[in-house]
Amino acid sequence: MQQEQKVTASSLHGRMWAFLIIMSADVICSSLIMFCDMDSRQVLSKASVNKHNIKLDKILVFVFSGICAALYIALVFWYFFLIWKTFPFKFGLLGTLMRKVPILIAMPFFIVLFFAEKILRIVSYLLFLTFASTF
Amino acid sequence: MIAKNQYKLNAFNVLTVLNFSEIGKNFIFQIFFWTKAVALVLMYAYGIKSAIQVSHPTYYKPQKWLQNLD
DSSP: OHHHHHHHHHHHHHHHHHHHHHHHHHHHHHHHHHTOOOSBGGGGOOOTTOOSOHHHHHHHHHHHHHHHHHHHHHHHHHHHHHHTTSHHHHTTOHHHHHHHOTHHHHHHHHHHHHHHHHHHHHHHHHHHHHHHHTO | OHHHHHHHHHTTOHHHHHHHBTGGGOHHHHHHHHHHHHHHHHHHHHHHHHHHHHTSGGGGSSHHHHTTOO
């Protein structure tokens, strides 16, 4: 019994560290995407004010989006490893567990929202490429 | 010159990038973007709460869960 409690206490430490690392990396990547100018009409202009590297911006949007998607998949595994040793999960009381931990229901909706936002952004970029190629 | 300096100031401003970009003008994108942003904060808050909640020893013992069953 004591050993079971020790495992629980030590695993909390590891879980929280893993969660904080995933959360920090996701916040950094999600924030950096917002600073990448991918499809503004200003990137077409040849003005001398456009000194920042636009090609790098476009690549970074895809790189940061990929990292974010990988982090959300890691978060799904994190939730699974959070609950897999609990008594209700072992014995099939998933309804009771989900009432106690509602985040398990919200997670799939969040992932759908994330991919919807990223798909809209990438489709807009591809349409913009078509528009830009007419010049 | 003022416009040039203003652009330099705002070159890496999030709202500027959103306002000038084509996707920023899309109303559906704005709905998805802000819903996702709020959901992300809530999800992280509930993630920390869930980790602390599930780590309680009662989640690993049958007594709490079996007493509600008929």
